[in-house]
Amino acid sequence: MDARLSAGRAGRYARPAAHxxxxxxxxxxxxxxxxxxCxxxxxxxxxxxxxxAKPRPGEVHRL
Structure with missing residues (x-):
């Protein structure tokens, strides 16, 4: 994973996923x-x- 690439893709409401x-x-x-x-x-x-809100497993939540 390239840290610069990952950080560069972040935007408003970003939830970067890394495995x-x-x-x-x-x-x-x-x-x-x-x-x-930075x-x-x-x-x-x-x-x-x-x-x-109190999120519960299996429910779909929208921000």
Missing amino acids: ERHAGTIPAVPDIISGLR RAYTFVTVSRLMAP
């Missing part, structure tokens, strides 16, 4: 986070993003 089964993913995460923070991105948990 640990790919060899380069885990080593790239610190650079992706750093790059996005661009003033804020990281939140899914629960915080969905609040005040």
